[in-house]
Amino acid sequence: MEKNKYGKIVDFVHMLINTSYGGKKNLQLVDATCGNGFDTLFLSKIAGTTGHVTAFDIQNQAIERTQSLLESSIDYINYKIIKDSHEKINIYIKDKIDIAIFNLGYLPFSDKKITTNPDITCLAIKNLLPLLNNDGRIFITTYIYHDNGQEINEINSFLKKLNKSNYNVINVKLINKENYPPELFIIEKNA
Ligand code: SAM
Numbered sequence: 001m002e003k004n005k006y007g008k009i010v011d012f013v014h015m016l017i018n019t020s021y022g023g024k025k026n027l028q029l030v031d032a033t034c035g036n037g038f039d040t041l042f043l044s045k046i047a048g049t050t051g052h053v054t055a056f057d058i059q060n061q062a063i064e065r066t067q068s069l070l071e072s073s074i075d076y077i078n079y080k081i082i083k084d085s086h087e088k089i090n091i092y093i094k095d096k097i098d099i100a101i102f103n104l105g106y107l108p109f110s111d112k113k114i115t116t117n118p119d120i121t122c123l124a125i126k127n128l129l130p131l132l133n134n135d136g137r138i139f140i141t142t143y144i145y146h147d148n149g150q151e152i153n154e155i156n157s158f159l160k161k162l163n164k165s166n167y168n169v170i171n172v173k174l175i176n177k178e179n180y181p182p183e184l185f186i187i188e189k190n191a
Contacts, residue, residue, distance in 0.1 A: 010182075026050050028093075029051060030093070032124060032128075041074070057107075058083065061110055095131075118147070134191035140186075168187070170187075171184070171185055
């Protein structure tokens with residue numbers, strides 16, 4: 001049986017990225033919320049030795065966990081892990097990027113009161129858009145629990161207003177599950 005399931009949004013994001021970008025050279029990738037490092041590790045493997053990943057988080061614990069996961073999992077260094085807030089992305093990245101991932105909410109196995117913030121997340125997305133390559137995409141996995149859906153709603157309103165000639169915005173959600181499963185937004189350039 002297939003290990004990854006479309007219904008597990010994190011797996012779904014990885015499957016989409018693998019299909020569209022796997023094997024490409026010189027990819028510039030961003031993990032906007034590195035947390036425990038699983039997405040950063042995935043992106044590092046996709047980037048391989050020709051590409052690069054820049055990862056952000058505001059918590060020391062997340063930076064340390066990500067650093068340690070990558071050091072123990074891959075034997076090349078194609079990543080930079082930055083302790084700063086993701087809306088400041090343009091300070092650190094000047095080149096065009098192919099993919100950015102946001103996995104929102106709180107850091108699992110840590111202080112659940114430290115969460116992503118809807119205004120900051122929307123600002124980070126806004127700052128990322130001009131950096132996107134023509135084949136670039138932003139993947140945003142959102143959750144309801146940390147703020148009763150405020151972040152999902154703000155992101156939804158913000159993304160609905162993105163220029164329809166320049167961007168396609170896709171929304172994926174499970175409609176037959178209780179307990180508010182995560183919801184995915186994808187922004188792609190309509191170049
Ligand atoms: N992608 C991670 C992984 O693979 O383990 C999980 C990310 S976790 C759900 C959300 C993370 O967002 C937390 O580690 C939290 O510290 C981080 N975060 C919250 N606000 C942030 C901000 N303004 N900039 C960057 N990271 C932020």
